[in-house]
Amino acid sequence: MRRLTPYLLALPSWMWLAIFLVVPLAAMASVSLQTGNVIDGFVMTFSFSNYGDALGTYSTQLVRSLGYGATATAAMLLIGYPVAYWIAFKGGNRKSVYLFLLLLPFFVSFVLRTISWGFLLADDGILLGTLKGWGVLSADFHVLATSFAVIAGLTYNWLPFMILPIYVSLERVDPRLVEAAQDLYASRGTAFRKVVLPLSLPGVFAGVLMTFVPATADPVNAQVLGGTGNTMIGNIIQTEYLVNNDYPTASALSFTLMAVLLVGIFVYARVLGTDNVLEAAAR
Amino acid sequence: MKHLHSPALVRGMTQPRTRRDVFRLAGLSAAGLALSACGVQGQKAEPPKADAVADYWAQQKQNNKVIFANWPEYMPEDHGPLKKFQQETGISYEYKEVINENTEFFGKADPVLRAGQPLGYDIVVMTNGIQLQHMFTLGYAVMLDQSKMPNFQANAGEAYKNRAYDPGNKYTMPFASGITGIAYNTKYVKDKITSIDALFDAKYEGRVGMMADAQEIANFGMIALGVDPETSTEDDWKKAGEKLKAQRDAGIVRKYYNQDYIDAVSRGDVWLTMAWSGDVFQRQLAGEPVAFVVPEEGGTIWTDNMLIPKGAANPVDAMMLMDYLYKPEIAAELDEYIQFVTPVPAVQDLLREKAESASGEDKKALLDMAESPLMFPTEADYAKLRSYTPLTTAKEQVFNPIFQSVTQA
Amino acid sequence: MRGARVRFGDRLLKAYTWLIILWLVAPIAVMIVFGFNDKQSKSNATWQGFTFKWYGELFAIPDLSGALINSLVIAAASTIITVVIGTMLGLALGRHRFRGQGATNFLVFAAISTPELVMGASLLSLFVSANVPRDRITITIAHVLFSLAFVTVTVRARVVTLDPSLEEAAKDLGAGPWATFRLVTLPSILPGVLAGAMLAFALSIDDYVVTSFVNGSTLTFPLWIIGSVKTGIPPQVNVMGTLIFGVGVLIAIINAVAARRRT
Numbered sequence: 001m002r003r004l005t006p007y008l009l010a011l012p013s014w015m016w017l018a019i020f021l022v023v024p025l026a027a028m029a030s031v032s033l034q035t036g037n038v039i040d041g042f043v044m045t046f047s048f049s050n051y052g053d054a055l056g057t058y059s060t061q062l063v064r065s066l067g068y069g070a071t072a073t074a075a076m077l078l079i080g081y082p083v084a085y086w087i088a089f090k091g092g093n094r095k096s097v098y099l100f101l102l103l104l105p106f107f108v109s110f111v112l113r114t115i116s117w118g119f120l121l122a123d124d125g126i127l128l129g130t131l132k133g134w135g136v137l138s139a140d141f142h143v144l145a146t147s148f149a150v151i152a153g154l155t156y157n158w159l160p161f162m163i164l165p166i167y168v169s170l171e172r173v174d175p176r177l178v179e180a181a182q183d184l185y186a187s188r189g190t191a192f193r194k195v196v197l198p199l200s201l202p203g204v205f206a207g208v209l210m211t212f213v214p215a216t217a218d219p220v221n222a223q224v225l226g227g228t229g230n231t232m233i234g235n236i237i238q239t240e241y242l243v244n245n246d247y248p249t250a251s252a253l254s255f256t257l258m259a260v261l262l263v264g265i266f267v268y269a270r271v272l273g274t275d276n277v278l279e280a281a282a283r
Numbered sequence: 284m285k286h287l288h289s290p291a292l293v294r295g296m297t298q299p300r301t302r303r304d305v306f307r308l309a310g311l312s313a314a315g316l317a318l319s320a321c322g323v324q325g326q327k328a329e330p331p332k333a334d335a336v337a338d339y340w341a342q343q344k345q346n347n348k349v350i351f352a353n354w355p356e357y358m359p360e361d362h363g364p365l366k367k368f369q370q371e372t373g374i375s376y377e378y379k380e381v382i383n384e385n386t387e388f389f390g391k392a393d394p395v396l397r398a399g400q401p402l403g404y405d406i407v408v409m410t411n412g413i414q415l416q417h418m419f420t421l422g423y424a425v426m427l428d429q430s431k432m433p434n435f436q437a438n439a440g441e442a443y444k445n446r447a448y449d450p451g452n453k454y455t456m457p458f459a460s461g462i463t464g465i466a467y468n469t470k471y472v473k474d475k476i477t478s479i480d481a482l483f484d485a486k487y488e489g490r491v492g493m494m495a496d497a498q499e500i501a502n503f504g505m506i507a508l509g510v511d512p513e514t515s516t517e518d519d520w521k522k523a524g525e526k527l528k529a530q531r532d533a534g535i536v537r538k539y540y541n542q543d544y545i546d547a548v549s550r551g552d553v554w555l556t557m558a559w560s561g562d563v564f565q566r567q568l569a570g571e572p573v574a575f576v577v578p579e580e581g582g583t584i585w586t587d588n589m590l591i592p593k594g595a596a597n598p599v600d601a602m603m604l605m606d607y608l609y610k611p612e613i614a615a616e617l618d619e620y621i622q623f624v625t626p627v628p629a630v631q632d633l634l635r636e637k638a639e640s641a642s643g644e645d646k647k648a649l650l651d652m653a654e655s656p657l658m659f660p661t662e663a664d665y666a667k668l669r670s671y672t673p674l675t676t677a678k679e680q681v682f683n684p685i686f687q688s689v690t691q692a
Numbered sequence: 693m694r695g696a697r698v699r700f701g702d703r704l705l706k707a708y709t710w711l712i713i714l715w716l717v718a719p720i721a722v723m724i725v726f727g728f729n730d731k732q733s734k735s736n737a738t739w740q741g742f743t744f745k746w747y748g749e750l751f752a753i754p755d756l757s758g759a760l761i762n763s764l765v766i767a768a769a770s771t772i773i774t775v776v777i778g779t780m781l782g783l784a785l786g787r788h789r790f791r792g793q794g795a796t797n798f799l800v801f802a803a804i805s806t807p808e809l810v811m812g813a814s815l816l817s818l819f820v821s822a823n824v825p826r827d828r829i830t831i832t833i834a835h836v837l838f839s840l841a842f843v844t845v846t847v848r849a850r851v852v853t854l855d856p857s858l859e860e861a862a863k864d865l866g867a868g869p870w871a872t873f874r875l876v877t878l879p880s881i882l883p884g885v886l887a888g889a890m891l892a893f894a895l896s897i898d899d900y901v902v903t904s905f906v907n908g909s910t911l912t913f914p915l916w917i918i919g920s921v922k923t924g925i926p927p928q929v930n931v932m933g934t935l936i937f938g939v940g941v942l943i944a945i946i947n948a949v950a951a952r953r954r955t
Contacts, residue, residue, distance in 0.1 A: 005869075006788035010796060013781040013840060017799045020837045024814030025802065038393070039420050039676045061691075083712050086705040093951035096886060097944045098709065104940040105716045106894040108723065108933035109914045111921065116719030118543065119737075122550040140489070144552060145538045159716065160894070161842070164887040165849045171883050172853040188701070199853065206849035210842055213805045227538050228531050231691040237807055239691060242386035243497065244683050245393075245417070254810045261805045352909070355919035356734065356926075360753055379909050380755050383919035390813065391905055394820045403909050542921050546737055565924055568733030569740065622734070 032251035042247060050252040058236050058253065065233040066260065068147070069216030072154035073162075076211050077204065079155070080162040084203070085196075087163075088170035089178070099167065102160050110157070114224050117153070118144065145227030153221035158214060162207040169203030170196070208268065213261050233257055340428040340598075347374050349600040352404040354587070355380040357458070359620040364613045365604075372607075374600045382408060389414035392592070396423045401594035405601035408458050408587050411448045412498055412671060413679060415455075415588065420676075424454040425591040431602045432456065434609035443626035446586065447513060447670050455588035456605050460624040462660060462668060463499055464582040466548050466558030469572045479507045479578035481555060483530050492547055492556030493527070495539035497686040498671050499583070500527060503557055504686075505672075506581045512672045517681055520672075524685040531689060539690040549573050559585075560657040561623040568651070575657055577667050584668040586626075619649070624658055631659045720937055727930035734924035746927040750935075753928055756916050760932055763913035766828055767896040770835035774892045778840050779885050782847025783877070787856065803841040811838060812905030819906060826908025834906045835896040842895065843888035850884030 032050055036042035055062070087098045105113065120127055123142045131137045143149050173196060181191035219234030226232075233253065241250035351365070358365065358378060365376045381404075382388050388409065392402055409415045418424045435456055443457045467476050471490070474481075482491050482503065494500050502512045504523030515523075530536055537553050545562040547553045549571040563575040589605045591598050607613060614627035615634060631653055638649035652658055660668070674682055729736055730743035751757045785796060815834050819826055858880070862872045878885075900914040907915065917929055 006784040006790035006793075009780040009784035009788070010790075010792075012777040013844070014796070016777065016836065016840060017803060020815060020818070020833060021799065021803055021806070021811075024811070024818050025806070027817060028810060028814050037676050037680070038417060079712065082705055083709045086702075086709045090702055090706065094948050095883075097948045097951070098713070099887065099890065100940065100944050100947070101713050102716060103890045103894050104937060104944070105720050107897055107936050107940060108720065109917050110898055110900070111914065111917045111925075112723045112929065112933050113719045115546070115925070116722035118546055119550075119722050120718065123552045125550065142552070144547075156716070159712075161891065164891060165846050168846055168850045168884045168887050169853050172850065202849045202852045206845045209801070210804065210845055213801075217805065217807045219809075223541065224543065228536050229692050234807060234809075235691060238809055239687060241809055241813060242384075242390045243413075243687075244679075245390075251810070254807050257807065258802065258805045262801065265801070355755075355916060356924065379911070380916065380919060381907075381909055381911060383904070383915065387904055391816060394817050398820045398823075400820065400823070545735075549737060565733045565735045566737075569731065569735045569738060571735075571738055 028251045029255065031247050032255055034248050036248075038245035038247075047248070050248050051256060054249050054252045055256055058233065061231050061236050062233045062257065062260065064230075065216050065257075066264065068151050068154060068222075068232060069212050070264075072151050072158070072215045073208055073212040075151070075155045076159050076162040077208065080159055080207070081166060081200075081204075084163045084166035084170055084200075088167050088173070089175055095167075095171065099164065102163060106157075106160060110220065114220075117156075117225075121149070144225060147226070147230050149225040150222050150230050150232075153225045154215040154218060157218075157221065158211040161210045161214075165206035165210065166200055166203040169206075170200045173199045209265065212264070216261060217257060336426045336428075339425070340431075343599045345374070345599045345603075346597045347600065348376075349374055349405045349597050349604050350377045350379065350403065351406045351601075351604065352379045352381050352402075353406075353408045353458075354382050357408070357587075357621055359616065364608060364617050367613065368604055368607050372603060374603065376604070379404070385410050385412060385414040389417060392423070393417075393421075396421070396593055399594070401596065402592045404592060405595040405597045406589050406605060407592055408589055410585055410587050411446065412585070413674060415448065415590075416674065418590065418592075419449070419454055423593050425593060425595060425598055426453050427456070427591070428602055431599075432606045432609075434606045438609045438611055438614070438627050438629060440626055440628045442665060443586070447673060449588070455590045456609070457626040458587045458589050458608070459618075459621055460584055460586040460626065462560040462577060462582055462584050462624065462657070462664070463494075463502065463557060464560060464575055464577040465555055466545070466563045466573050466575050467555035468548050468551050468553075469574050471551050471554040476555060476574075476576050477579050479503065479580045482557070483507060483526070483535065485533060485535060487554055488534050489537050490554040491530075491535050492538060492540050492544045492553035493530075493536050493690075494544070494557045495541050495690045497683050497690070499557065500539070500690060501682065501686045502583045502669065502671065506578070506583075506669065509580065511581075511669055512583070513670045515672050517678075520682055520685050524689060527686070527689045531692070561621075564622055564655060564657040567657075568648075577660075577664050579667070581667045581669050584624075584665075584670065618658070619652065622652065622658060624660060628659075720933075723930050724934045724937070727927055727934045729927055729930075731927065734926075736925060736927050736930070746931045750928055750931055753926060755911060756913075756926070756928060756932070759911040759916040760913045762828060762831075762910055763897055766832050766835060766912065767893050770832045770839060770896045771889055771892045773832070774836045774839040774843050775885060775889045777836075778843030778888060778892075779847050779881070781840070782844045782884070782888075783851055783881070785844065786848040786851030787854075800841045800844050803837065804845075808838070808899075808901040812902040815902070816905040826906050827910050830906045830908070831903055831910060831912065834902050835892075835899060838899070838902060839892035839895045842891050846888040846891060847881060847884045850881050854880055 030044065031042065033044060033046050033048065034042040035045045035047045035050075083102075087095055091098050119125060121143045122128065123144070124132065128137060128141065128143065132139055132141070178191060178196060181195040182188060185191045185194065217234050219232060219238050222230050222232040222235055237250050237253050237257070240246045240253065357380070362378060365378055369375055388407070395402055409418065429452075435452070439457070443460075444452065446457070449455045465476055465479070465482065481487070482493070493503070501520065501523055504527045505512045505515050505519055508519070508522055508526060510519045510523070538547070540547065540556065544553070544556045544558060545566060548556045548558065549566050558575060560575055563573050566573045591601045595601060608617065609627055611627055611629040611633055614625055615630040615637070618625040618630050619634065634649055634653035638646050638653060641649055656664060672682070726736055727746055728742050728744070729739055730741035730745070732740055781796070781800075784790065785793065812834070815837070816826075819830055824830060859872055859876050862876045867875065898914060900918060903912055904915060913932070917925060920926065920929070
């Protein structure tokens with residue numbers, strides 16, 4: 001019975017993922033090797049060159065997306081860790097209240113959030129306009145339509161997905177352990193580095209996985225907040241699929257993106273010091 | 284590649300679910316991967332012969348029910364026109380605001396219609412452009428019964444009876460139109476903009492908005508070069524692409540917009556931008572400092588069209604409703620709410636008459652509408668308006684990359 | 693002396709946390725304000741005076757009200773399903789060693805990294821091929837699919853920090869597997885489960901791309917709003933957003949008060 005336990009626990013998810021993810025992904029893999037067009041139909045020609053062509057045309061956008069995704073993830077980690085830390089250790093019995101407040105903005109549609117940011121960050125709006133009025137900023141300064149805006153948007157939109165898992169693993173750490181360590185090492189910094197940080201690494205790993213991957217693939221922020229040279233790979237996939245109806249190229253690009261992300265996670269796991277990537281993913 | 288010849292097409296229209304589908308389904312559920320083994324089948328449809336169309340319509344009868352899928356905010360909230368239709372004909376309606384984007388709508392409808400299943404709507408509304416063309420080519424649109432559109436014949440403006448993308452109204456009846464021109468913020472732009480060259484003027488570096496849509500931006504690139512998009516060649520596209528690339532690389536363009544350009548121009552993030560007339564009119568009503576101009580070199584007109592998708596359950600009722608919307612008083616009620624360009628010219632006089640008998644705020648609003656060149660373009664405006672480049676699939680594969688490499692760098 | 697510095701550091705962190713919360717909530721403030729805008733045309737982008745009328749006409753747009761209800765029902769249903777099966781998977785991956793573990797991890801990763809559009813489009817072809825009508829049920833299925841990995845990963849991050857000896861002890865004391873789970877395992881993983889539930893709910897209620905493919909003719913709140921961008925988002929949308937937010941804040945306050953009572 002005990003040997004069966006993990007299989008029974010995993011069974012419902014397996015079924016869900018097998019039917020609704022594996023079958024469609026297999027179909028997508030097949031489509032990525034087909035040629036044709038939406039009017040005459042697509043036929044399987046094992047056209048592996050779809051991958052080379054797609055990558056050749058859109059390598060700029062792919063590299064840019066990885067850069068934006070990595071930068072935003074680093075920003076989320078730096079911004080989010082102290083928040084998770086404070087809620088976990090000092091949140092008292094209101095921990096869940098704070099977490100809930102962090103997530104609440106995400107219960108109303110991203111369209112409304114985006115429109116509001118446009119209003120707040122307009123070139124002559126209530127923030128920048130005021131600062132320009134005081135002479136702090138030059139008249140041509142703008143935030144919207146820049147790569148900074150895209151990265152900031154990604155950071156904003158996924159921040160709770162970094163904070164929550166870090167919180168979840170930090171919350172487990174006994175504060176008395178930290179106090180004891182502080183007495184032992186006589187410095188908050190050392191205590192943190194030697195005791196708290198290692199214990200929070202599973203949460204950091206989960207947080208990075210849950211933010212880097214979707215942020216890199218995201219099409220919305222580049223479209224809404226970017227300027228002329230900020231197109232991300234998610235936008236390209238969308239255009240290829242919906243506008244050009246070039247399903248093979250869209251599929252090939254998606255698989256390439258997924259493969260690159262997998263490699264990225266692998267390298268990241270190595271840096272974290274875990275040899276086996278799947279082992280790391282399990283943590 | 285499989286051609287559906289007309290009898291089969293008619294069957295497809297009348298019996299959305301054939302036995303073939305059942306077999307295919309059984310095969311699929313047995314091995315879900317079959318999906319991946321056989322590619323996506325082609326469905327290019329020959330245009331059905333005239334008698335096939337007549338046969339199709341002969342087999343249809345009125346079901347006293349119609350399901351209308353449209354864009355949000357395209358019908359008064361009280362559903363006035365639809366309620367009147369229901370009272371007069373006894374046909375009950377369901378109205379669904381489910382269409383947000385032509386691309387997305389087509390992306391979603393394509394697999395369903397390809398599998399021979401019904402969409403669940405009797406009328407859908409799509410803008411003229413590549414996706415609408417696909418609907419025709421793939422046989423996804425039911426050919427209209429020309430004998431059942433008396434109001435349309437009597438009341439539609441001439442320009443709406445012969446549109447390049449659907450000559451003779453074989454598949455569609457227009458729902459509303461709009462103009463793509465230039466909007467500018469009068470707080471920042473003191474000159475009176477008249478020429479399309481303003482969009483390419485280095486004076487406005489970083490303050491110009493262009494549209495991200497390949498066809499929209501291509502039109503403006505070509506008009507700026509003095510080329511009529513409707514008759515343009517591959518060579519023209521390349522030149523237009525070059526011109527637009529130069530405009531981008533000179534830092535003149537701030538951003539390629541989808542629909543959010545209107546907020547940007549009314550706030551002053553961009554000072555001038557490609558724009559749709561209806562959006563600008565809304566902002567003028569709200570008292571925002573935006574002006575709209577059809578450039579002297581030309582602008583473009585686009586039209587949202589009603590059509591009956593293949594496999595629709597109630598095509599007769601759909602025809603009746605589509606035609607009913609061309610009664611002048613109904614069209615006026617509709618246009619008073621949606622405030623776009625109506626395909627029924629008589630609406631302008633009806634709005635004027637209504638303004639006569641109204642008073643105060645209402646009177647002013649109605650007069651604003653009736654006299655607005657954005658809702659009722661003048662003859663001179665119409666003369667300057669161009670239509671989209673008609674594209675075959677092969678041409679599209681050349682056309683799109685030229686302009687997407689500009690907008691999606 | 694050190695105590696004072698520690699307390700100062702804590703206060704600084706507290707202020708910082710509230711600053712981050714404020715940052716996240718900032719756009720919501722704008723949304724709330726424009727729910728009171730006495731706008732004169734369809735556009736609701738510039739301030740034109742204060743009114744309460746949109747609150748009175750909250751349900752004047754039937755499709756919008758229906759869309760909001762759909763969103764809430766789907767978010768609730770998909771959150772419950774995801775939390776149950778995702779927690780089970782998180783436990784299996786974090787606690788046990790079993791054949792297929794690597795492949796399962798890989799799948800979870802693939803689920804997160806599948807671009808939304810691809811997930812939506814491929815689910816649609818699956819449903820069409822199997823002749824499954826698209827409605828609230830297919831939307832819920834899709835939402836469970838993309839939330840599942842997030843819940844699993846979050847729960848797992850908790851499970852791997854736990855000491856398995858507690859459960860062993862419970863079993864040694866004669867507790868059955870269910871009792872062990874209910875009395876020992878569940879309480880200790882609860883923060884992870886709750887965090888996962890909140891993430892799943894947020895993902896579901898805010899989703900646009902995947903939903904737009906598998907919705908058939910069912911509308912959700914984000915779908916309706918996106919459509920109305922073309923002609924101007926009506927203030928009722930802001931009001932509904934405000935009410936969702938208000939109910940959320942109310943729940944938070946009740947929670948905080950209840951927590952104070954307990955101590």
